[in-house]
Amino acid sequence: xxxxRAGRLARIRVRGVVQGVGFRxxxxxxxxxxxxxxxxxxxxxxxxxxxxxxxxxxxNFLSDLQDKAPPVARIESVDxxxxxxxxxxxxxxxxxxxxxxxxxxxxPDIATCADCxxxxxxxxxxxxxxxxxxxxxxxxxxxxxxxxxxxxxxxxMRKFKMCPQCQxxxxxxxxxxFHAQPNACPDCGPSLELxxxxxxxxxxxxxxKTAGKLLKEGKILAxxxxxxxxxxxxxxxxxAINTLRDRKRRTSKxxxxxxxxxxxxxxxxxxxxxxxxxxxxxxxPIVLLRWKQSPDMSSAVxxxxxxxxxxxxxxxxxxxxxxxxxxxxxxxxxxxxxEPIAGDNDEALRRLKGIADYFLxxxxxxxxxxxxxxxMVEDGQPRALRRARGYAPYPIFLPxxxxxxxxCGAGDKNTFCLxxxxxxxxxxxxxxxxxxxxxxxxxxxxxxxxxxxxxxxxIIAYDLHPDYLATKYAVDMGARVGLxxxxxxxxxxxxxxCLAENGVEETVIGVALDGTGYGSDGTIWGGExxxxxxxxxxxxxxxxxxxxxxxxxxxxxxxxxALSYLYTLLGEDFKLDGLPLAGLEPAExxxxxxxxxxxxxxxxxxxxxxxxxxxxxxxxxxxEIDYEAQAAxxxxxxxxxxxxKIEIDKAGAYPFSIVEEGGMRVVKLRELLLGVVGDIRxxxxxPEISLKFHNTMAEIVAGMCKLIARExxxxxxxxxxxxxxxxxxSRLAAASLxxxxxxxxxxxxxxxxxxxxxxxxxxxxxxxxI
Numbered sequence: 046x047x048x049x050r051a052g053r054l055a056r057i058r059v060r061g062v063v064q065g066v067g068f069r070x071x072x073x074x075x076x077x078x079x080x081x082x083x084x085x086x087x088x089x090x091x092x093x094x095x096x097x098x099x100x101x102x103x104x105n106f107l108s109d110l111q112d113k114a115p116p117v118a119r120i121e122s123v124d125x126x127x128x129x130x131x132x133x134x135x136x137x138x139x140x141x142x143x144x145x146x147x148x149x150x151x152x153p154d155i156a157t158c159a160d161c162x163x164x165x166x167x168x169x170x171x172x173x174x175x176x177x178x179x180x181x182x183x184x185x186x187x188x189x190x191x192x193x194x195x196x197x198x199x200x201x202m203r204k205f206k207m208c209p210q211c212q213x214x215x216x217x218x219x220x221x222x223f224h225a226q227p228n229a230c231p232d233c234g235p236s237l238e239l240x241x242x243x244x245x246x247x248x249x250x251x252x253x254k255t256a257g258k259l260l261k262e263g264k265i266l267a268x269x270x271x272x273x274x275x276x277x278x279x280x281x282x283x284x285a286i287n288t289l290r291d292r293k294r295r296t297s298k299x300x301x302x303x304x305x306x307x308x309x310x311x312x313x314x315x316x317x318x319x320x321x322x323x324x325x326x327x328x329x330p331i332v333l334l335r336w337k338q339s340p341d342m343s344s345a346v347x348x349x350x351x352x353x354x355x356x357x358x359x360x361x362x363x364x365x366x367x368x369x370x371x372x373x374x375x376x377x378x379x380x381x382x383x384e385p386i387a388g389d390n391d392e393a394l395r396r397l398k399g400i401a402d403y404f405l406x407x408x409x410x411x412x413x414x415x416x417x418x419x420x421m422v423e424d425g426q427p428r429a430l431r432r433a434r435g436y437a438p439y440p441i442f443l444p445x446x447x448x449x450x451x452x453c454g455a456g457d458k459n460t461f462c463l464x465x466x467x468x469x470x471x472x473x474x475x476x477x478x479x480x481x482x483x484x485x486x487x488x489x490x491x492x493x494x495x496x497x498x499x500x501x502x503x504i505i506a507y508d509l510h511p512d513y514l515a516t517k518y519a520v521d522m523g524a525r526v527g528l529x530x531x532x533x534x535x536x537x538x539x540x541x542x543c544l545a546e547n548g549v550e551e552t553v554i555g556v557a558l559d560g561t562g563y564g565s566d567g568t569i570w571g572g573e574x575x576x577x578x579x580x581x582x583x584x585x586x587x588x589x590x591x592x593x594x595x596x597x598x599x600x601x602x603x604x605x606x607a608l609s610y611l612y613t614l615l616g617e618d619f620k621l622d623g624l625p626l627a628g629l630e631p632a633e634x635x636x637x638x639x640x641x642x643x644x645x646x647x648x649x650x651x652x653x654x655x656x657x658x659x660x661x662x663x664x665x666x667x668x669e670i671d672y673e674a675q676a677a678x679x680x681x682x683x684x685x686x687x688x689x690k691i692e693i694d695k696a697g698a699y700p701f702s703i704v705e706e707g708g709m710r711v712v713k714l715r716e717l718l719l720g721v722v723g724d725i726r727x728x729x730x731x732p733e734i735s736l737k738f739h740n741t742m743a744e745i746v747a748g749m750c751k752l753i754a755r756e757x758x759x760x761x762x763x764x765x766x767x768x769x770x771x772x773x774x775s776r777l778a779a780a781s782l783x784x785x786x787x788x789x790x791x792x793x794x795x796x797x798x799x800x801x802x803x804x805x806x807x808x809x810x811x812x813x814x815i
Contacts, residue, residue, distance in 0.1 A: 054083075054097040054128045055107065061121035062439060063092045063114075064195040065152045065226060067181030069138050071115050073218040079106045082133035086140065087194045089499075090147030097130040117155050117182060117327050119439065138218060141194040148465070148499040149193045151186065153435050154271050154415065156329035156359035158183040160221065165361045166368070171210070174253065176362035177235045177409065181225045183327070187438055188272045188413050189227060193497060197226045201410035208233035227409075235409035237362075242402055244394045253362075256405050257369030265289050267379050267393055267401035271360055272415020272434055272473075273386035274379025274393045276401060277303075279372050286345040286375060292400040294382045298672035299347035301331045301354040301417065303376040305367040310355055313339045313373070319422045328435030329359040330418035335686065342373060349679050351686060354419060359435075362405075378416055383479050385486040388414045413493055414486060416474050423772060424779075429796045430770060432460070437473035438494065441794055441804060444548040445811070451491065451502035451528075452806035455535065455799035456513040457673070459483075461491055462803035463500045464811065469545070470498055471795060471804055478514040487515070506531045506810035508538070508802070510563035531810040535562030535802065536573045537582040539765035542805030544579060546794045551761070552578040553790065554753050556746055556778075559766035559798070560600070560654030560674070569593060571652025571766075574710070574749050576757060580812040586703070586710035586749050588656060589614075592647035594640040603658035603676040604629060604668040608637050609647075610659045611722075614715045617642065623726040625665030653742070653768045656714070660738050663721055664731050674767065681771050683735040696733055698741040703749060710752060712745055736773075743777035747785055754787070763790040767798035 059068070064087050072085045072094060079102040083095040096106055111120055161183055164172045172178045179185065189200040197203055207215060211230050214222035222228045229235060239247040239255055249255040256266060263285040266277045276293065278285040280302045290296060304310045307321060314334035316324070324332050336353040338344065347353055356376070358364040367374060379387045379397055387393040390406045397404070419431040429436070447464035454461050459475040472494060475487050494500065505528045507519035523530040533541075539562075540555030555575035564570035565584070572588030591606075591613045599605040607626055611619050617638060621627040640647050657677035662668045666683065667676035699720035702713045717738075724734050750762050762782055769775050769791070779789045795801035 053100050053103065054095065054130045055103050055125045056128055057094040057096070057107070057110070057123065057125040059092045059094065059110070059120060059123050060090070060150070062117070062119040062150045062152045064149055064193070065181070065186050066118045067115040067221065067223070068092055068118050070181065070218045070220075070223040072110070073136060073138055075106055075109055075113075076136040079103070081106055082136050084133070084137050084139045086138065086142055087196070088142045088147065088149070089144040089193055090149055095131075095133070096136070097133055115182065117152065119150070121150070138224075141196050143194060146499055148497065149195070150440065150468075151190060151193065151195070151438050151497055153328070153437060153439055154186050154188055155183045155327045156357070156435070157361055157364060161361065162364060165364060172230055174365060175231050175234075176237060176253065176360070176365055177227070177229050177407070178361045179225060179227050179229075180221045181223065182221065184225070184227050185271055185409075188411050188415050189409070190497070191412055195226060200226050201412050202227050202229070205229055205234050235407050238406045238408075240394075240404045240406060242398060242404075244404070247403065252405070253365045253369050256366060256403070257371075259403055260366070260370040260372060260374065264402040265292070265400065266403050266405055267387075267397045268362070268366070268405045269390070269393070269407050270362070272411060272413065273388045274397065275376050276379050276397070277366070278375045279370075280346055280375045281341055281343055281372060283343045283345045286343050289375065289377075289400075290345070293377075296671040297348045297675070298382075299350055299354060300375045300377045301356060302342070302346055302373050303356050303358055303363060303367065304373045305358065305364075307357070309373070310334070310357075313337055313342050314353055314355060317422060319425050319427070323420060323422060323427050324355070324357055328418065329357055330420045330435055331356045333419070333421040333430070346375060349682060351682050352421075356417065383477050383483075385476055385483050386414050386416055413473075413490065421772070423775060426793055428791070428793050429800075430798070431458070431474045431800060432471065432795060433473035438470055438497070440468035440470050441546055443467050443469050443545060443808075444550065447807070447811050448504060449500050449502050450504045450506060450807045450810050451500075452506040452803040452810060453508070453515040453519040454803035454806065455508050456510060456515060458796070458799040459487065459515055460800050460803045461487065461515070462807045463491075463494050463498060463502065464807045465498060465500050468498070469804055469807055470494055470500070474800060484514050484518070488518070502528060504529045504531055504810050504813075504815070506533050506806040508533065508535055508563065508806070509565070510535070529815045531813045531815065533806045533809045534565055534582065536570055536575060536766070537577055537809060538802045538805030540575055540577040540582065540763050540805065541579055541808045542795060542801045543763040543765045543790055543792055544577075545804060545808045546792065547763075547790045549761070549763075549790060550579060552576055552759060553761045553763045554750050554757070554759050555582065555763045555765065556750065557766040558653035558768035560652055560768075561650075569648055569650035569652060571650060571654055572656065572712070573651070574753060576753070576759070577763075579808050584709070585753055586712070587651040588653060588712045589714050590649040590651050592641050592644065593650045593655065594637050594647045596646050596648060599655070600658075602669050603662040605637055606655045606659040607662035608634065609641060610656075610714070610718055612638060612641055614718050624663065624722065625668075625725075626663065653766070657768065660721055664725060664734055666731065677768070677771065680735050681739070681773050683732045684739055684773055685732065685736060696736040696740055698744050699737060701741065701745060703752060710749060712749065717741060739771075739773050739777055742774055743781045746778045747781035750782060750787060751785055760786060761788045761790065765792060765797050765801070769797045
């Protein structure tokens, strides 16, 4: 909102992402257009402007300041006051001003703009074929910034002295490279180097051409990208993909594919209007698209899946590689499974040795590691599955003014969140906190965010699970520094995060379905129905408890969960005749039976994720997994893509019951299990069983919410947890709830999985009574 008082000199303060996005040259041109004098400058907390001239011109300037801002700028606020004129005789861009304690929003990295694409493919342009071409409308931002204000000396580009031509562009307010901090050309900027698997230079007159030739030969290249290394290979070659999988220890987890143009993508995938818009956006994320299973794309890219993770090239290097190779390329994180992405050259040569045949290196340092973001489009809206490049560190805007808080997130798919004022700075995807390398990445990134956004936390929030590395970090940090500690229950955090991004303060019925979350009673929750708001929650229902035989072993081997459900709910004498599980080794079955009977390493769980695993194993879809949620994902893939009402009605639902036990509503699953077993023995096709099971889960959600609403008179439901990344379940559950008159809240800006937990932790901690 612009605040104006009478006068002819306007003193203006603009906040938002307005540095590194061409905002000052835009202001300069706008001032000249309206014949205004004065100045503009960056500060640590804003862009400040003074303009004077005819009152109508000043008012038009203020209007255009917001309405015609550069496409990648994000204006949060414009405050202006009018004063007597000072007699400025020209308009100029003043040096940046550092103000202690103030902070500025930082732009994420931005995909290569059309103008820069034109230059790298134009043979008469001085940047023809140059892989580090950029301007104020595109290129690296967050990954090269060391501190604010955003000026070249505070970026990793400071070691590259601009040549006279680049300097002229940089100094010219009418040039689109005016104060483009990464501005460079072949004469003065970063350069490429190709080395073999041992780190020895490969002689080449044209590095890109040689790299493209190697990709066509089936080689695996480690490519230094914006925020770290990526492993690239020919997406049409099953041999190359299988080699990459073997070396990376990623047996069947889907791999992302980079394709040169939308037209090419449409040869392989169905692309909706909304998906096309997302693919072509400045953020340029990986988007999950319905796969046509085209013969010229290897099925090894995403085994047994109907959706393909696809992105367009987002750096000049990617554009040039794709053009030179003429191939769709697998483009996956440069790491071994469960490790953070490799960031610098020496680290990549060490950690990716034995995976990559060749390394495409460059000498522009990466200050912040950055994975690719992953999105899908549901109900016409983009939904985050992994939030990183192109989105972080842009904040989630809170509907309240927050304290300075550090929320440390969960164990898997970790992010952390720092809050200040109305901003929740949700970090980029950190990863699974399972090793020292990831913990170091977590700690370093926290320090970077604290420095960039001038946050000194007074409160530290964390998950109840005592074994999470993020929890241990929080408790240790709190003890050493003397911070106030706020433990937050996992599923309350899920729901609180959903409420915050939807701007809802009131109590809702929260449905949190996921794989694992440490419960307030010490058991493993995951099929939860809560009455929750930002401050507190009450657990009012859950899925029936069953043992988790072998603990983590039951997650890796879903057949263990299937046996647990069968023997717990149908009796230890249940016969496996006619079921795929009958093929298991008798000795293995007996061990599991004894674990269940004696309660050996078999904690109780109400997890919806484990129920999906059990049904998947029962049906014979997946008994052991290679990646998280594989059994549940492959079960979902069996069902029709877009089941209409006729298909759903034909499939029906399995019976279940909701009973009250000690003041808690519990979903009893014996009848459901008997129904699934009966259908398997009656040779009902697996896709029908899958659809029927999904329909049942949607009815469980709606049925439980109806009962809770009768007592609470609450008709608003928030859906969260990784299970709701299941497209089919999400659609069916939302439709069932809406038919019952509920308003349904879902995630869009942050992931429904554990990548969004830190936001919820921060919200709960902000209102905790300490």
